[in-house]
Amino acid sequence: RDLLGKSECIEVQRRQLAQMFRCAPSQINYVLETRFTMEHGYLIDSRRGGGGFIRITRVNWFPEPDFLQTLMEIIGAEISGEGMAILLQRLVEESILEEKESRLLGQIINREIESSSTMEEEKDELRARF
Structure with missing residues (x-):
């Protein structure tokens, strides 16, 4: 969230995060997808595989016309x-x-x-x- 404070969107490599936290890449997905929900104001886009990534985008709800x-x-x-x-x-x-x-x-x-x-x-x- 600190990184997103400076940017509306960040892209991270799932494999690198998993290595940093010493866990399976699938665990990274679960944690991010439960912490960065639409209710929190985020969209998660992920791609699995060797070059897999996770893109976290901050959604600006307001001001919206409706x-x-x-x-x-x-x-x-x-x-x-x-x-x-x-x-x-x-x-x-x-x-x-x-x-x-x-x-x-x-x-x-x-x-x-x-x-x-x-x-x-x-x-x-x-x-x-x-």
Whole structure:
């Protein structure tokens, strides 16, 4: 993330990262793809094989002419509690929300979900509707 602060896109060799961290190249993919998600504001493009690489691109959601539509596409039909927290943090980073507003919104949504009679497996769907 520090490298991306200076650039909108970086490309790294999977094999070199794997050697540096002493792990299998497939583990590098998993870690990057779970840490650099669309909710976090990143796109991952990877190519396997001898010259394989991983390209991480920072997505600028805002200002978009229709940023609400973009937000709805990112959230989709359901979003986990962790996903919501990540998304709210991203809105703070983009100066769409203040930190205080983000915490308040998260608390309100969580309280509504926890106080509802919704079954556990439907809570992510309800969270997305909020």
